[in-house]
Amino acid sequence: MNRNSRCALSLVLTVLGLATTSCGAASGGPAASPAPDFSLPALDGKTVRLSDYSGKSVVLIDFWSTTCDPCLAEMPHIVELYKKHRDKGFVVLAVSLDGPESRAQVSSTAHDREMIFPVLLDEETTVAAKYNPKRELPFSVLIGRDGSILHKRGGYQPGDEAMLAEQVEKALGQP
Amino acid sequence: MRSLLQAALACLPAASLLLTAAPAAAIDVPNVGGKPMAVDIVNTAAAVYHFDNRNDDPRYASRYLDDHYGEILDRLDAQISWWRLQLGARIDAALYVGRPAATSADLQQKILDDEVLFEINDARRELHSRYRNTVYPAKLWVTYTQAGIEATAGDFYAQLGRGLVFSVRKMDELAIDTTVRGGRLALEHDFTFLRLKAMAFAGQLNPLRIDSASGRRLHGAGSPLFLGFPDAESAGNLITDESTLDAQGNPRPVRNVAEARPSYVEDTVLGGSLEVGVKGVQLAANGALLRGEIGTFSGSIGVPSIAERGDVYVEVAGQPGRTEEGRRIRSGYAIYAAANARSGPLAVSLEGKHYRRFLPLSASIDVDVLNPGFSAPEYKGLAYNQPPTAEPVYVEPIGAPNVCATGGRGRVDYRFNRSVSLYAWLGHYVSFTEKANEECITDDANRTDTWDVAAGTELHFDDSRSHVRAWAGARQSDEADSERAFYSEGYVRYDIVKHLAGAFSIQAQGNSRRRYRPENFESSWIEGDNYIALQWSPHLAAIFGHEYTSVPGCEPGKDRELCHLFSGGLQWKSGSKRTTLAQIVDTAQLFVGQRRGGLRCVSGVCRTFPPFEGARLELVSRF
Numbered sequence: 001m002n003r004n005s006r007c008a009l010s011l012v013l014t015v016l017g018l019a020t021t022s023c024g025a026a027s028g029g030p031a032a033s034p035a036p037d038f039s040l041p042a043l044d045g046k047t048v049r050l051s052d053y054s055g056k057s058v059v060l061i062d063f064w065s066t067t068c069d070p071c072l073a074e075m076p077h078i079v080e081l082y083k084k085h086r087d088k089g090f091v092v093l094a095v096s097l098d099g100p101e102s103r104a105q106v107s108s109t110a111h112d113r114e115m116i117f118p119v120l121l122d123e124e125t126t127v128a129a130k131y132n133p134k135r136e137l138p139f140s141v142l143i144g145r146d147g148s149i150l151h152k153r154g155g156y157q158p159g160d161e162a163m164l165a166e167q168v169e170k171a172l173g174q175p
Numbered sequence: 176m177r178s179l180l181q182a183a184l185a186c187l188p189a190a191s192l193l194l195t196a197a198p199a200a201a202i203d204v205p206n207v208g209g210k211p212m213a214v215d216i217v218n219t220a221a222a223v224y225h226f227d228n229r230n231d232d233p234r235y236a237s238r239y240l241d242d243h244y245g246e247i248l249d250r251l252d253a254q255i256s257w258w259r260l261q262l263g264a265r266i267d268a269a270l271y272v273g274r275p276a277a278t279s280a281d282l283q284q285k286i287l288d289d290e291v292l293f294e295i296n297d298a299r300r301e302l303h304s305r306y307r308n309t310v311y312p313a314k315l316w317v318t319y320t321q322a323g324i325e326a327t328a329g330d331f332y333a334q335l336g337r338g339l340v341f342s343v344r345k346m347d348e349l350a351i352d353t354t355v356r357g358g359r360l361a362l363e364h365d366f367t368f369l370r371l372k373a374m375a376f377a378g379q380l381n382p383l384r385i386d387s388a389s390g391r392r393l394h395g396a397g398s399p400l401f402l403g404f405p406d407a408e409s410a411g412n413l414i415t416d417e418s419t420l421d422a423q424g425n426p427r428p429v430r431n432v433a434e435a436r437p438s439y440v441e442d443t444v445l446g447g448s449l450e451v452g453v454k455g456v457q458l459a460a461n462g463a464l465l466r467g468e469i470g471t472f473s474g475s476i477g478v479p480s481i482a483e484r485g486d487v488y489v490e491v492a493g494q495p496g497r498t499e500e501g502r503r504i505r506s507g508y509a510i511y512a513a514a515n516a517r518s519g520p521l522a523v524s525l526e527g528k529h530y531r532r533f534l535p536l537s538a539s540i541d542v543d544v545l546n547p548g549f550s551a552p553e554y555k556g557l558a559y560n561q562p563p564t565a566e567p568v569y570v571e572p573i574g575a576p577n578v579c580a581t582g583g584r585g586r587v588d589y590r591f592n593r594s595v596s597l598y599a600w601l602g603h604y605v606s607f608t609e610k611a612n613e614e615c616i617t618d619d620a621n622r623t624d625t626w627d628v629a630a631g632t633e634l635h636f637d638d639s640r641s642h643v644r645a646w647a648g649a650r651q652s653d654e655a656d657s658e659r660a661f662y663s664e665g666y667v668r669y670d671i672v673k674h675l676a677g678a679f680s681i682q683a684q685g686n687s688r689r690r691y692r693p694e695n696f697e698s699s700w701i702e703g704d705n706y707i708a709l710q711w712s713p714h715l716a717a718i719f720g721h722e723y724t725s726v727p728g729c730e731p732g733k734d735r736e737l738c739h740l741f742s743g744g745l746q747w748k749s750g751s752k753r754t755t756l757a758q759i760v761d762t763a764q765l766f767v768g769q770r771r772g773g774l775r776c777v778s779g780v781c782r783t784f785p786p787f788e789g790a791r792l793e794l795v796s797r798f
Contacts, residue, residue: 033213036256037320039363043486045457045479047363047370049322067568069644069670069684076593076639100338100563104513105586107486108522112588112596124334125345130261133217133252134795135347149213152797154762155748158640158672158680159712163750 033149035059035141038127040095040120043107048093048118055147057089058171060164063122063132063139065097066105070156071138075113077161081168082117088172089145092117097128097137140164144171212257216798221248225789229730230772233290236297236547239282241389241785244306245272248387250313259321263329265314265352269385269392274306296415300548303413304438306390311404313383314354325361330354333376335448335461338561339492339509340471341536343380349775349782350388353557355444356381356400370452380442382538386553388784393540393551398441407437413548438551440539442466444559455480461492465536465559470495473509485516492562494533507532507578507615511563520590526565527583532615534578536560556782566602566627570650571774572781573662573692579615580606584627594635598646602627609652609661622655625662640674663691663699678712690726698735700725702771713750719743722771740786742768752797762795 039049053059062078064071082092094115096106103123110119122128125135132139136154142164144150151167153160204212227242249268254261276282277298285291316329332354334342343353357378364371379400384393397406413433421427446463457477464470473492480486489512496506509530516523535558541550562577564570565584582604590596604625612621631646645668652662666688674680687703702724710716720742729738744766749757772786 033215034211034256036213036261037259039322039325043479045452045455045477047365051322072644073639073642073672076635080639099344100334100342100561101568103337104488104515104526104563104565105524107515108517108524108586108588111517111522112590123338123344124332126332128345129263129332130254133254133265134219135345148211151752153713153750157682157710157712157716158674159678159710161640162678163713 034147035143035149036130038130040122040127043110043119043121048120050093050143053091053093054143056145057091058085058145058168059091059093059143060168061131061141061143062092062094063097063128063137064094065137066102066109067098068137072109072113073158074138074156074161075115077164079114079116081161081165085168085172086117090168090172093120094118095120095122095127097122097125097135099123142167142171144174207257210258212255214798215254215256216796217252218796218798219250219252219793220796221791221793222246223248223789223791225787228769228772228786228788230786231731233292236291236293236301239285239291240275240277240298240301240305242275244274244390246270246306246390247272248385259319261318261320263314263316263318264312266310267313267383267385268310269387269390270308271306271390274390275302277302296417297547299415300413303548304392304394304410304551307392307405307410309385309392309405311384313352314381315356323363325359327359328357330356330381331359331376333359333374333446335446335463336459336473336475336490336492337488337511337513337563339490339511339533339563340461340473341444341446341463341559342561343559344561350383350386351557351782353380353382353559355379368453370450372450372452373448375447377445378443380444380538380559382439382540382554382557386551389553391551391553393439393554394435394437394549396437396440401441407435411435433548436549438541438549439554442539442559463536463560466539468497468499469536470497471536471560484518485514487514488512492533504534505532505614507534509533509562511565513563513565522588524586524588525583526563526585528563528565528577529581530562530577531579531617533562535562535575553783566604567600567629567648569776570627571776573652574606574609574611576604576606576609578608579612579617580604580608582606582625596633597630598633599630600628619655623652623661624655625650625652631668637674640680641672643669643671645669645671660691660693665689680710680712682706682708682710684708696727700727701737702726704771714748716746717744718746720768722769724771740769740771740788742766742770744768758798759796760794761797762793764791764793766791766793 035050035054037049037051039047042048078092082090094117096119098106128135131141138156139154141149142151150171204214224245225242230238232238247270251266254263277295282298286295314330316327316331318327332344334344343355345352355376355378357376359376361374379398384405392405394407394410395401395404412435415431417429417431418426419429442465444463444465448459448461450457450459455478459475462472471492471494473490475490477488478486492509494507497504511528513526538557540554540557542552542555543550544552564577565582584600584602586600588596588598606623607615607617607621609623610621627650629646629648634643647667650664654661666686668686670684672680672682685703685705689699689701691699704722706718706720708716708718722740723737725735725737727734747763749761752758767790770787772784774781774783
């Protein structure tokens with residue numbers, strides 16, 4: 001068995017080990033993983049930090065881009081969800097992953113889609129690397145009032161918004 | 176070893192039962208020093224088998240050596256967050272099964288029968304850096320974050336301004352994940368009337384060493400920063416056998432040994448930026464020095480909100496002249512501007528550029544196809560900056576259109592109500608480097624004039640669960656001196672989703688293009704993709720695809736006939752992390768069939784993919 005095969009086997013065993021670890025940690029509910037803090041410039045030029053909201057509000061980080069069709073299809077539902085629950089402490093941070101090629105379209109798209117929540121610019125993909133290492137789009141991370149990550153979800157197809165609404169409402173109901 | 180495998184196999188049924196039944200949380204890690212710790216793992220494993228992708232060309236060994244092999248690709252992303260620290264790693268593995276061999280009987284017969292124009296040594300050179308089993312720590316980093324300070328040691332992404340000066344970003348859609356490995360410090364402070372932000376970084380560029388589309392491995396020069404990475408020594412010497420005639424005219428075998436050498440000499444970079452924000456106006460200065468000799472600098476001014484009705488951004492960049500390998504390279508510059516205005520249902524977006532001799536920051540990778548064995552042509556487009564093109568994101572560049580170009584695009588969006596909107600754009604570009612023109616000579620002999628126009632609509636219905644997005648466009652590029660067509664294209668693109676009932680919906684997405692490029696082909700050709708998917712939210716999607724092209728030579732022996740490519744796929748998403756099995760099989764995707772090769776562009780970055788025919792099963796696990 002050569003070096004590469006040994007390394008590959010180690011990788012497989014690592015994954016199986018992780019599965020076993022998580023198995024042993026069975027608690028029946030989502031895990032309380034603290035959400036790493038970050039700061040990003042917003043469309044209006046201000047800097048927004050996750051810690052400004054995390055620990056007080058239920059935060060949905062939504063990774064999107066102007067060139068991603070399913071992101072744009074999901075956006076009206078996120079806007080509706082935000083309008084419905086913002087008074088209860090629900091915050092949406094829409095993190096745009098647009099690069100140099102499409103960055104100029106972000107503000108028009110945000111206006112056109114009535115994105116009334118903070119639109120953040122992750123041009124360097126630094127925050128995407130922390131939360132969304134596969135760079136899936138759309139990709140959302142729901143953070144509870146205690147600052148822990150409750151759910152992560154990639155992709156969108158019609159009907160997914162019902163599950164998202166249920167998760168947000170459940171998170172808002174939690175202390 | 177055998178007994179270990181047997182033991183593992185014996186445990187599998189019991190383990191699978193346990194995994195299916197057990198409820199699960201993420202990896203349970205106790206508090207450390209009173210602070211919570213989180214471990215986040217995403218593993219992506221793909222098993223792929225390549226059939227004959229029908230791209231054979233008797234001139235090139237590479238076209239015969241990309242069929243009938245299997246590969247297992249794995250990527251493990253792991254992060255640990257604790258207190259203000261985050262530690263991360265990405266480990267990549269590529270293992271090949273039944274890999275193409277220069278000594279295969281089939282290939283040798285083709286060579287003997289003169290079916291191909293290359294020799295067995297060409298195949299040996301081609302395979303010297305392809306299909307090599309590799310496991311390496313692609314990314315490693317530790318980041319410290321607190322209000323106003325972010326410091327990273329290891330791998331990080333960076334962009335200065337709008338990408339003119341420096342840009343290495345995550346582009347997983349194109350299998351590009353270049354980082355800088357070194358150190359980065361970002362400081363930010365908000366005074367009452369002034370906001371200051373400064374960032375500095377230094378290190379060596381770290382592109383992925385395995386090109387998953389081709390199986391090509393990049394061999395570094397052995398920088399100590401990249402311990403455990405494949406280098407030239409790991410590939411070894413390139414041995415080829417030839418036959419010569421001795422003095423008596425008898426054949427005599429000769430073994431040639433070409434010493435191992437790198438295909439990538441690790442690039443060093445030093446960069447930084449300073450941003451000042453005063454009363455809604457942002458000023459920035461950016462600079463990067465590549466390999467200690469190629470400087471690129473810029474200054475920008477931006478107003479992100481003008482009475483909440485618009486924004487404007489202008490960046491001016493320069494590249495001082497220098498002497499490279501005894502050749503004088505003249506200085507270059509770039510001016511880029513973007514502005515948005517909106518009022519009620521109307522939004523207008525404008526972008527413009529004026530670039531002269533503004534060169535891409537190319538990687539020190541040998542991409543010479545005439546140097547097989549020690550080159551990696553698949554990395555040809557890899558650059559460390561990305562000047563905005565002000566063009567639609569899916570435009571496929573011809574030549575190097577952005578090096579010496581002037582142009583702009585205006586786009587108008589009008590929303591009638593929440594359900595109906597229209598949009599249109601018009602762009603005009605003058606380029607002097609779509610034809611080969613390294614010196615950026617701005618005369619009519621080098622000039623191409625391009626018009627790009629499109630219009631479309633977006634309709635939403637069924638409470639926004641259904642939508643129609645469709646647009647049609649045309650692009651016409653003419654040579655200025657002869658007024659002949661240089662390139663033309665007409666196209667339709669669409670994305671239609673109809674919600675059926677409950678969790679079910681159906682989606683149709685695709686495009687159809689008619690293209691004409693007289694320099695390469697006598698007549699125009701058509702090509703397109705059409706995909707239909709039946710979706711069951713949130714778990715399942717079944718996809719059927721049809722691609723077609725009439726480009727001459729789309730298959731060996733086909734000249735003007737249409738080539739059809741079919742595919743089918745299934746995607747499963749667990750939609751939760753309730754059980755361990757749901758964590759292991761967070762997403763599973765199966766693709767079986769064919770895909771057209773060619774240039775694929777995502778957000779202005781393009782790379783060429785070979786055609787694919789085969790099956791791919793991808794499993795994403797999240798813990």
